[in-house]
Amino acid sequence: MITDDFTDVRAKFFPGGMTGLGLRVQSCEDAEEYARAIAASVETIFPHEPGLPVPIARQPAVARLKSIYRRMHQERFLLLDEHDCVQGFLSGQQEDPITFNIGRVGMMPDYRKRGAASFYRLFIEYLRELGYERITSHHHPHNTEPIIIQLKLGFFIEGMQLDESLGPRVKLVLQLHEDRRQQAIERFRLS
Template sequence: MYSKDLGSGFTVKEVSAVELNACLDEHFASVYSNRHEAEAVPFDDPQAQAKIDERRKQEQRYRLRLAVFFEGSIVGWHYGHATDAETYYMQNSAVLPSFRGIGLYAKLLTCTLQKLQEEGFQVVTSIHHPNNPSVLIPKLKAGFIVTGMQFHERFRSLIELKYIYNPERRKLFCRSLGLDI
């Protein structure tokens, strides 16, 4: 299991789904208190919903769950999954409001990228609200590239980012975007 001391009493550790879900149940609403989602169209097919719920429980693809601890309590997290054999999707990362502004997210991001590189992933993707500088800035500083925008029915405008580990592959990708790096 992955574990890294971040100093000043902070540690990043790989955690189980049960541990992470308990943390999310307690803190998700406060971390995203400024988030506005449109209601999804009501879902009226119980059989389809049961199949969707079952697929969400399956552990067939690679998943990573990391938590940042301070004095034994979770104060931040990351979770995501492989979308294919070489691509990892960063589904959600956050730091509790009272622990923001001290560079903790950037440290968690570094640990996440190191762990994914150790696992052999070639590309890391993520999507974000365009008005979320506390995540966008550290990711851009870490080397993520803006690769697109999308409009989601619930989450609205989103920016897609990619991190490409191989420098030559990254250079060729950037050139296809019209950038020489």
């Protein structure tokens, strides 16, 4: 299900290739198709994150909330090799009117530290062109690789959050425009 009208902007950025890695980026509009496509990769990349299931009695209420949630702007991308096998993925959704939250990012071990982070740059430019002002993401404090990648891209650590199903999370924020970045630096006394 398409949750937006960004087809023209998306077509300028994706599908595309990732130079030197032999991967191509493909947008995946259907949430269920995306979940099936990344299932095996998630088990390999995140074996330590079982999540917290919703009891059967509360599932109808959660289903109603999910139907509302699916109407927000969402993005799902697969990073596919030459055999159409998923080697990485990125998904996220609109957090508020001006903020996009990067939800889950994963890269199979064979493709890490080989330039796959270049997809972040492309995705950041895409979100900027869509009109977003800021990007957020959350990571386990021990998952240092994506935190370091994002810090190098200009994200800053906004704080920590505790989540009963995922544990502690470091919250990172990227201001997409220089005036917002300067305002954050001044407001948080970062200079």
